Amino acid sequence: MGLKSKSSDLRRRLRYARRGGGEKAIEKQKAIGKLTARERIISLLDPKSFHEYDLFVEHAGKDFDMDKKYLPGDGVITGTGMISGHPVCIYAQDFTVAGGSLGWMHAKKITKIMDHALKLKVPLIGINDSGGARIQEGVNSLAGYGEIFFRNTLASGVIPQISVILGPCAGGAVYSPALTDFVFTVNNITKMFITGPEVIKTVLGEEISMEDLGGARVHCETSGNAHFYAESEEECFSQIKQLVSFIPWNNVKKADRFPKKTPKTRQYKIDSVMPSDPKQPYDVRLLIKSVVDDSEFLEVQDLFAQNIVVGFARINGESVGIVANQPLVLAGVLDIDSSDKAARFIRFCDSFNIPLVTLVDLPGYLPGVDQEHSGVIRHGAKILYAYSEATVPKITLITRKAYGGGYIAMCSHHLRADFVFAWPTAEIAVMGPEGAANIIFRKEIFTAEDPDKVRKQKVNEYKEKFANPYVAAAYGYIDAVIEPEETRKMLIHALDISREKDITLPRKKHGIPPF
Amino acid sequence: MASKKEKKEEKIRFSTLIIDGTKYRTLLTDKFKNRSKFQEKDPGMIKAFIPGTIVKVRARKGKRVKEGDLLMVLEAMKMRNVVASPVDGVIRKVHVKVLDIVSKNQLMIEIDHEENS
Numbered sequence: 270m271g272l273k274s275k276s277s278d279l280r281r282r283l284r285y286a287r288r289g290g291g292e293k294a295i296e297k298q299k300a301i302g303k304l305t306a307r308e309r310i311i312s313l314l315d316p317k318s319f320h321e322y323d324l325f326v327e328h329a330g331k332d333f334d335m336d337k338k339y340l341p342g343d344g345v346i347t348g349t350g351m352i353s354g355h356p357v358c359i360y361a362q363d364f365t366v367a368g369g370s371l372g373w374m375h376a377k378k379i380t381k382i383m384d385h386a387l388k389l390k391v392p393l394i395g396i397n398d399s400g401g402a403r404i405q406e407g408v409n410s411l412a413g414y415g416e417i418f419f420r421n422t423l424a425s426g427v428i429p430q431i432s433v434i435l436g437p438c439a440g441g442a443v444y445s446p447a448l449t450d451f452v453f454t455v456n457n458i459t460k461m462f463i464t465g466p467e468v469i470k471t472v473l474g475e476e477i478s479m480e481d482l483g484g485a486r487v488h489c490e491t492s493g494n495a496h497f498y499a500e501s502e503e504e505c506f507s508q509i510k511q512l513v514s515f516i517p518w519n520n521v522k523k524a525d526r527f528p529k530k531t532p533k534t535r536q537y538k539i540d541s542v543m544p545s546d547p548k549q550p551y552d553v554r555l556l557i558k559s560v561v562d563d564s565e566f567l568e569v570q571d572l573f574a575q576n577i578v579v580g581f582a583r584i585n586g587e588s589v590g591i592v593a594n595q596p597l598v599l600a601g602v603l604d605i606d607s608s609d610k611a612a613r614f615i616r617f618c619d620s621f622n623i624p625l626v627t628l629v630d631l632p633g634y635l636p637g638v639d640q641e642h643s644g645v646i647r648h649g650a651k652i653l654y655a656y657s658e659a660t661v662p663k664i665t666l667i668t669r670k671a672y673g674g675g676y677i678a679m680c681s682h683h684l685r686a687d688f689v690f691a692w693p694t695a696e697i698a699v700m701g702p703e704g705a706a707n708i709i710f711r712k713e714i715f716t717a718e719d720p721d722k723v724r725k726q727k728v729n730e731y732k733e734k735f736a737n738p739y740v741a742a743a744y745g746y747i748d749a750v751i752e753p754e755e756t757r758k759m760l761i762h763a764l765d766i767s768r769e770k771d772i773t774l775p776r777k778k779h780g781i782p783p784f
Numbered sequence: 785m786a787s788k789k790e791k792k793e794e795k796i797r798f799s800t801l802i803i804d805g806t807k808y809r810t811l812l813t814d815k816f817k818n819r820s821k822f823q824e825k826d827p828g829m830i831k832a833f834i835p836g837t838i839v840k841v842r843a844r845k846g847k848r849v850k851e852g853d854l855l856m857v858l859e860a861m862k863m864r865n866v867v868a869s870p871v872d873g874v875i876r877k878v879h880v881k882v883l884d885i886v887s888k889n890q891l892m893i894e895i896d897h898e899e900n901s
Contacts (some may be wrong), residue, residue, distance in 0.1 A: 472835065472836070472860075472861075473835040473836075473885065473887060474835075474885035474887070475835075475887065491815070548806065548807060548808050548809060549809055550798060550808070550809050550810045550811070575813065576813070596808075596810060597810065597811055598810060598811050598812075598813060599801060599810055599811070599812060599813060599816060600801045600803065600808035600810040601810075602801075602803065606815070632803040632804065632806065632808060633803055633804065635803075635816075636803065637819065638821075638822035639819040639820050639821075639822070640819075642822075672804070673804075700804045701803065701804045701805065701806035702806070703804065703805035703806045704803075704804030704805040704806065705804075707805055
């Protein structure tokens with residue numbers, strides 16, 4: 270056979286393998302609004318940048334007549350490509366081939382591309398669409414999952430890992446996304462759970478739909494397992510592209526610098542966003558947009574624990590992670606979910622050299638029996654741990670309230686913030702004036718003829734003395750009290766001057782955060 | 785755009801959240817509204833500690849039981865769990881029968897418990 274005929278033989282083999290599960294299976298996939306695995310990769314990556322490997326891998330099943338079956342690519346497509354010029358390693362499970370089930374060689378293809386990603390130090394993107402373990406391969410498919418989880422853990426904090434759930438992801442399979450940094454979901458397509466509705470029905474007698482049990486909405490809003498919610502796969506891919514623009518390739522690089530852009534100050538003005546009364550709510554996302562480049566803010570987990578807002582933006586072209594209390598929801602308190610959400614985000618930014626900007630306005634931790642009994646002590650400690658451990662530049666701005674434990678937790682100087690700024694409206698105190706006056710002046714209030722009048726008077730006294738930034742500034746806990754209009758200028762300067770920040774933590778194998 | 789949004793927000797009905805004596809105007813989440821309220825535990829109220837199926841019931845209304853007596857067997861996750869009386873007392877009510885499927889924390893048996901009997 271000459272080169273020509275060998276080449277045409279190769280093309281025939283490629284065509285055959287690239288058919289995936291065949292027309293019928295592809296039709297079924299499309300009928301429910303899903304793209305095929307190959308289409309997903311093509312639409313996510315830059316045009317013509319995808320290069321596939323291991324297309325000719327064959328499955329290793331021997332039992333139950335599996336040896337007579339041909340499964341193209343063993344149900345998963347792997348390769349490398351670019352997203353907006355960023356190199357990435359990628360895999361996509363192909364539901365049209367044996368339900369995207371995970372057998373030993375399927376897993377080997379995934380772990381091979383994971384090893385590549387870790388070695389080449391480029392982000393890993395995994396598109397999940399699989400019925401689960403390939404039962405015919407028994408314990409080998411379990412081994413496959415284990416090998417993937419192990420690599421997810423090794424790669425954690427070294428390269429960004431992104432999971433995209435575009436179909437079922439059930440049973441043990443869910444733990445790969447859980448170990449990665451960002452989980453993307455699509456309404457009506459994502460289905461994620463440990464035990465499905467059928468098992469729950471037979472064991473517990475509870476009836477629930479797949480969507481209600483583990484759909485996109487549930488994981489983005491209630492469980493907190495997912496980070497991004499989209500209505501379509503196209504929207505999901507554009508979210509991924511946006512995220513990739515804010516983060517570096519790996520933990521020794523910095524995120525790309527972008528051309529500087531000013532905020533859209535006509536739409537987002539600080540003074541029209543902020544009410545001065547500390548008890549009045551406002552949407553902190555508008556404040557963020559009024560200080561960041563082009564007013565562009567990519568919020569992470571925007572539907573979960575909405576009392577804290579976290580996400581990526583740029584200030585003077587530099588990528589930053591923003592953490593902000595949200596007075597609009599639950600008065601912006603810290604609680605179990607918000608501490609968990611913020612801590613995870615802070616640790617991501619710290620791992621990947623993204624400076625942290627913290628906007629503080631909170632009355633403290635959320636009181637309540639259910640919070641106490643569900644462990645707000647250990648969960649609330651996560652945010653303290655994450656901030657203390659973070660060595661990236663840390664810049665904090667206190668806009669209004671910073672009371673009690675909340676003040677300490679929100680990246681105070683005591684947790685080694687590099688700069689803490691405060692507006693003149695800031696109130697740094699051990700608690701709100703009402704609570705403090707009730708304790709300090711208890712005797713005077715209770716013995717007074719008119720306790721309400723005395724209480725009011727004492728509250729005002731306390732307010733005048735302590736509800737300001739100057740007491741904390743007098744101890745050096747606030748570096749500068751600034752006018753709100755100076756905010757962006759101060760943040761830019763603080764970021765500029767912190768660029769070469771280099772501190773090391775005590776040598777240790779690893780810390781023991783309150784997981 | 786922002787001013788439109790702000791106008792929208794003015795229409796939002798805010799709730800009040802009290803922290804350290806200060807009343808804050810804010811929105812409440814569904815999770816917060818649906819949080820479980822604290823209830824003191826009554827050891828005589830026997831609730832399912834795990835969801836499962838009742839495979840044996842020994843408890844009868846009016847029967848006197850001692851702490852440790854077998855009340856029922858609850859099968860869950862392929863295990864047969866013995867449910868024993870945590871108190872001495874008289875059974876007031878039995879809410880379940882054999883083959884019933886119970887969910888977690890479902891009340892199964894009520895016992896009028898006698899202290900120092």
